[in-house]
Amino acid sequence: MPVQCSSCEQKRAVLRRPKTGHSLCKECFFWAFEEEVHQTIVTAGLFHRGETVAIGASGGKDSTVLAHLMKVLNERYDYGLSLLLLSVDEGITGYRDDSLETVKRNQQQYELPLKIVSYEELYGWTMDAIVKQVGLKNNCTFCGVFRRQALDRGAMMLKVDKICTGHNADDVAETVLMNVLRGDIARLRRCTAISTASEGADVDPDSVIPRCKPLKYAYEKEIVLYAYFKRLDYFSTECIYAPNAYRGHARAFLKDLEAVRPSAIVDVIHSGEHLSVRHGVKMPTQGSCQRCGYISSQALCKACVLLEGLNRGLPRLGIGKHHRLHANILSQKPLDLEPHQERKLRAADF
Known part of the structure; x- marks a missing residue:
């Protein structure tokens, strides 16, 4: 049996709103x-x-x-x-x-x-x-x-x-x-x-x-x-x-x-x-990326770190926490990685 629109009560309803359950034309x-x-x-x-x-x-x-x-x-x-x-x-x-x-x-x-x-x-x-x-x-x-x-x-x-x-x-x-x-x-x-x-x-x-x-x-x-x-x-x-x-x-x-x-x-x-954060919990402070000027809570924004990893053949560089490497990245110095660390950063299957 056709259902009447619950709003205008004149036309036939063609759908039932998932949000409210109302039948509407x-x-x-x-x-x-x-x-x-x-x-x-x-x-x-x-x-x-x-x-x-x-x-x-x-x-x-x-x-x-x-x-x-x-x-x-x-x-x-x-x-x-x-x-x-x-x-x-x-x-x-x-x-x-x-x-x-x-x-x-x-x-x-x-x-x-x-x-x-x-x-x-x-x-x-x-x-x-x-x-x-x-x-x-x-x-x-x-x-x-x-x-x-x-x-x-x-x-x-x-x-x-x-x-x-x-x-x-x-x-x-x-x-x-x-x-x-x-x-x-x-x-x-x-x-x-x-x-x-x-x-x-x-x-x-x-x-x-x-x-x-x-x-x-x-x-x-x-x-x-x-x-x-x-x-x-x-x-x-x-x-x-x-x-x-x-x-x-x-x-x-x-x-x-x-x-x-x-x-x-x-x-x-x-x-x-x-939701509120308990008083005293330290939150990241947003600043600017030292390389591109984009919003960042670290010396380098996430995009710059990811891009650096791609360009250096170290795709895992931007995955996880590698903040200690930011200074070397900014100065274009070698990352001074241990052999096992470099192998891990170069691994595509992560």
Whole structure:
């Protein structure tokens, strides 16, 4: 028997919202979803009139829905923002080159400027070349660090005021779980922030571009439903190197929790938001990398250490704690490693 929309009570419901359990018609679902994102933006004060905002665009469902919503809401509520798309080409044959074609179509569909920056241009390496050297284990560490910095570098080139990314509620909850499992107190404290920027006293505020997450409270399943019913053009293939990522374990655990209790996703987020660090616990102080000037709590940022390891043929150099080697790296001196240490750092299977 057809179910009536629980909102307008006039049309036939076509879906049941995973987030609330309400049965809605397409139009009511679109309005509810868009209004929730609008309220997230307004409540958190994410943007100010006249700002130029770069939308991190990968061609996937999250960034495509974000680009569509930002354009719709900017016009509907007169945010007064200048929007553009910013993409990162990691250099993954058969994956990123195809997804970038989707981004280029989005550029035409949404009539927004597009800027693409690549690992090869910025670092002299593609992810395909990195994986050949480091293997399939921990390759996501390289990609995640390089992509974050590449997005910031692209934003600086464009002189934007803010970057908004398509991180959804599932992503945030997964990050909370990952940081709990790894005991990463510093990241656990800030991973739920809807808008992030460095708070370090030694960092030039003008060199830091804030990032925000308008989809922070949007469930992944609802993003998929929105994209499907809106018939948005997005790329749905998973990265060929992603199956080995540590995040996958947190994702699988979260999905099991969600199946039992749909509110588990937002419950985990709220738990992360209310966690506090005990007084007296020493937290890392953010400063600037002595080589590239990027945000870092050490003499060298993670990207520079990873890149140094790749260029020296020591792919494990950036994996783990090798802070004592930073002085030698900065001075371009030999690392003075024992033979067994060098063999370990050169090993691709780690």
